Amino acid sequence: MIDSSPFIKALKKEPLEIPPIWYMRQAGRYMPEYRAVRSKFKNFLDMCKNPDVCCELAMQPIDKFRLDASILFSDILTIPDAFGLGVEFIEGKGPVFKNPIRSQSDIESLPEFNPSDLDYVYKAVSNIRSVLPSHIPLIGFCGSPWTLAAYSIEGGSSKDFSFTKKFIAENSQMSDVFLEKLTNACFIYLKNQVISGANVLQIFDSWANLLSEKDYYEYSLKHINKLIGMIKNDPITSAIPVILFAREPKCELVKLADSSADCLSLFWSSNNVDLVKLKSKVSIQGNLNPAFLLESRDIIKKETYKILDKYNNYPGYIFNLGHGITPNIDPENIKYLTDLVRSY
Numbered sequence: 001m002i003d004s005s006p007f008i009k010a011l012k013k014e015p016l017e018i019p020p021i022w023y024m025r026q027a028g029r030y031m032p033e034y035r036a037v038r039s040k041f042k043n044f045l046d047m048c049k050n051p052d053v054c055c056e057l058a059m060q061p062i063d064k065f066r067l068d069a070s071i072l073f074s075d076i077l078t079i080p081d082a083f084g085l086g087v088e089f090i091e092g093k094g095p096v097f098k099n100p101i102r103s104q105s106d107i108e109s110l111p112e113f114n115p116s117d118l119d120y121v122y123k124a125v126s127n128i129r130s131v132l133p134s135h136i137p138l139i140g141f142c143g144s145p146w147t148l149a150a151y152s153i154e155g156g157s158s159k160d161f162s163f164t165k166k167f168i169a170e171n172s173q174m175s176d177v178f179l180e181k182l183t184n185a186c187f188i189y190l191k192n193q194v195i196s197g198a199n200v201l202q203i204f205d206s207w208a209n210l211l212s213e214k215d216y217y218e219y220s221l222k223h224i225n226k227l228i229g230m231i232k233n234d235p236i237t238s239a240i241p242v243i244l245f246a247r248e249p250k251c252e253l254v255k256l257a258d259s260s261a262d263c264l265s266l267f268w269s270s271n272n273v274d275l276v277k278l279k280s281k282v283s284i285q286g287n288l289n290p291a292f293l294l295e296s297r298d299i300i301k302k303e304t305y306k307i308l309d310k311y312n313n314y315p316g317y318i319f320n321l322g323h324g325i326t327p328n329i330d331p332e333n334i335k336y337l338t339d340l341v342r343s344y
């Protein structure tokens with residue numbers, strides 16, 4: 001049933017008449033239904049720790065827009081939280097870590113990752129899978145080791161992550177140890193999501209843009225390669241398609257395609273994509289700039305058609321945004337966009 005869904009077919013690079021559609025951050029603050037549930041929780045992570053609520057939130061955009069894929073409702077920062085770094089989300093500030101990584105000894109003294117600390121996530125996966133129509137695939141996800149390390153070292157969000165950059169330059173070897181720990185944790189975490197019912201996995205390298213090309217290979221892509229290698233070599237996860245999202249990496253996209261990811265999720269500024277080089281390797285997902293959804297319908301249409309014209313003949317193309325839906329977007333525009341793509 002799942003294997004014949006358009007989304008899975010696209011991930012296997014099969015050409016389709018109409019691209020499957022889903023949106024990064026399809027569940028979130030732009031939806032009044034989400035805000036109504038969110039208002040019952042002070043801390044965002046407390047909400048993520050409630051599998052029934054996660055299930056309800058994941059289903060909201062599916063029920064409203066009849067999308068072709070569902071994504072687990074959770075966050076990438078569950079893993080640093082499980083390592084004891086004390087993640088909190090503060091209104092207007094984003095994530096804040098109570099115990100960030102400040103020294104080599106903070107890395108040495110990290111507790112062993114205990115996968116069962118994230119049982120609430122696996123339970124959310126199985127709850128969502130049990131109510132989702134059987135033909136709609138469920139995407140499980142994690143942050144890339146590098147992106148998780150950047151938040152953990154910086155202690156939260158930042159414009160330029162200057163503390164993190166200085167830390168890795170001065171503690172290169174120990175940073176590698178930390179990235180290894182995160183890589184192993186990501187693998188066990190994703191494997192448990194698959195055991196619980198996830199049909200596809202996406203890795204978010206949201207801070208790929210912070211690193212020079214050389215450092216990108218060393219601190220990020222090396223570990224992503226290892227993570228996808230583990231997924232592809234484990235009998236439980238080997239058949240699960242993997243999508244890789246990297247925000248403006250400084251290397252050529254074909255280097256990401258060589259990670260053995262099945263699909264690349266393109267950031268909105270990735271315009272000069274060498275489709276010929278990518279064609280035999282990966283399917284493509286993306287990449288309308290979400291900011292266009294704040295513009296008039298004419299502009300939304302023009303910009304969407306530009307993307308559809310470009311990827312129309314690419315085998316296994318999946319329509320998505322080039323980053324997440326922002327809270328200021330009108331849900332009616334998501335409906336408009338979805339209809340637009342389906343009637344193209």
Ligand code: CP3
Nearest residue numbers: 024025026027028044072073074075076094095204206324
């Ligand atoms: O439909 C979905 O995609 C929901 C599941 C989801 C969330 N976060 C929920 C969320 C997913 C897949 C994520 C991934 C995530 N989280 C990423 C990678 C994607 C990207 O945007 O690059 C990153 C970097 C994070 C870390 C994170 N989570 C930040 C920096 C913030 C605060 C900034 C913000 O947007 O407010 C979050 C909070 C968060 N994660 C919210 C949601 C719905 C909003 C929290 C709230 O309601 O207060």
